[in-house]
Amino acid sequence: MPVISRIELYHVAVPLPTPFRPAWIPGYPQTHNRFDLLRLVTDDGVEGWSAGPAMGRERAGIGDLLGPYLLGTDPTDIETVQQRLREMAYLGLRNAWIxxxxxxxxxxxxxVPLYRLLGGEERPVRLYASTGELRGPAERVEEVARHVDAGFESVKLRVHAATVEEDVAQVAAVAxxxxxxxxxxxxxxxxxxxSAMAEAPLWDLARARRFADACADxxxxxxxxxxxMDDYDALAELTAKARLPVAGGELHTGGWPELRMMIHRRCYDVLQPDAMFTGGVAQTLKVAEECxxxxxxYTPHTWTNGIGFAVNLHLMAAAGDADAFLEYPIDRAWTPPLRDAVLxxxxxHRRGxxxxxxxxxxxxxxDRAALRRWGRRFSTVTGGRLALRTLRDKGLRGTVTLARARRDRTPARSHP
Structure with missing residues (x-):
């Protein structure tokens, strides 16, 4: 049985040629594609990778937490991995991206590719061009024209204006x-x-209904x-009455239990869980099956980084409908080579x-050269390093006691 013998963490900051101004963070010019990269290695040399989006170096100390929980774990025992991450979350650190x-x-x-392991078959996946920045009506029409010329059959716009009339004007121009x-x-x-950087409109049910009616028309x-995202009553009411599908659910870090509740309450017509936030692959797969x-x-959110996109691509191939569209982040300052810079x-895409x-x-x-260029390793955890740290913190007797407990522990089972 292979076990995890090495954990490495990198902070990656890929510079963008021009600032990217995401609609979801008004007033914030994003100058880098930032994420924390995880490399797991088994005792027989098999690597596993993942990456969580980052604002800065907020995860600087997470390596001290990962070692005791994940070293020595059987990487194929996903149930135990899920339980370990659940235990880490009791401290307020929800890290589904791991x-x-x-x-x-x-x-x-x-x-095999992951989607095959999950029961999917090889097939082309249809994409929708997911814009990222705010635009005025004329500029948005020009942008959508480029996506149409590139072969996309679907596109997603962003609205965030001060008034509903401005938002409707943009959508109407494209329609x-x-x-x-x-x-x-x-x-x-x-x-x-x-709204940490700039004021942003906060919609209530009345404004959402007005905009939904306009979009339906x-x-x-x-x-x-x-x-x-947590206004469950209003979401369910809006979804029940709207004349077009209402979608959401991308960053619910409560994972499967929370999204199951929202499914049963029919808060959305379409669920968009992102496995990097919503409990990982295992829990997100449950959400897709329940949908x-x-x-x-079901069609996942993918706007994180190239590795996050890959994870949700596999889930879409395994659990999504063949005729559904997957989100494909693309903007003038956020292109696939920048999103996927360490791959x-x-x-x-090819014609959408x-x-x-x-x-x-x-x-x-x-791409190891790209990782050396833009990444900085901030944590390496092995059994030897963990033992030395434990010896410093707990002394010899405490280290021996903990080593015995780790050796004798059995995989956890039957968690929710």
Missing amino acids: EPAFWDIKAKLAG EAFGDRIRIGVDANQGWRV LGLAWLEEPLP RARGLG TRPFT TLDLPTAPGLGFEV
């Missing part, structure tokens, strides 16, 4: 220009409103996150579709 690295190893040991040629969705980014395909059982749609080959990877695991290779 779990996909274990699936990467598990699929590599099986010699008038392209409504008979492509599917158009719109993201209000109200699920997790951020314009023939839009869906409305995304029109209310705060199918309840007649709801040897970016996930580049993407072929699934065929290599085992998550199907990518990390």
Whole structure:
């Protein structure tokens, strides 16, 4: 049985050629694609990778926590991995993004891409172009024209203006220009409103209804996150009455238990969990299965980094409908080569579709030269290093006691 024998953590900051101004963080010019990269290595040399988006170096000390919980773990025992991450979360540190690295190893040991391990088949995946910045009507029409010329059959707009009339004007301009040629969705980014840098509109149910009605009249395909993510009553009421599908659920760090409740309450018509936040692959797969059982749609959020995109691509291939569209982040300052900068080959679309990877695991290779250029390793954890640290902290007797406990522990079972 292989076990995890080494854990490495890197902070990666890929410079962007021009500042990116995400609609979801008004007033914040993002100058780098930042994320923390995790490398797991088994005692027989198999690697597993994952990456969590970062604002800065907020995870600087997480390596001290990962070692005791994850060293020596069987990487194919996902149930125990989930329980270890659950225990870490009791401290307020929810790190679902770690779990996909274990699936990467598990699929590599099986010699298949992850989507095949999960029951999916190789097929082209249809994509929708997911814009990131705010635009005025004329500029948005020009942007959508470029996506149409590139072969996309669906696009998602961003609205965040001070008034509902301004938001409707942008959507109406695009619908008038392209409504008979492509599917158009719109993201209000109200699920997790951020106003730390600049004031941002906070929608209530009345404004959400007005905008939803306007979108329905314009023939839009869906409305995304029109209310705060935890306003379950208002979401359910809006979804029940809206004349177009309401979508959301991307950053619910409560994972499967929270999203199961929202599914049962029908807070959304389409669930968009991102495995890097919503409990990892295992819990997100449960969400997709429950959506199918309840007649709801499933298509994941993917706007993090290239590795996060890869994880959700595999889930879409395994659990999504063949005719559904997967989010494809793309903007003038956020292109696939920048999003996937530490991968040897970016996930580049071809006429609005993407072929699934065929290599085992998550199907990518990390570009070690790019990682050396833009990444800084901030933690390395091995059994020897952990023992030395424990010896300093606990003394010889405490170290021996803890070593025996770790050796004798059995995998946890039957957690929710």
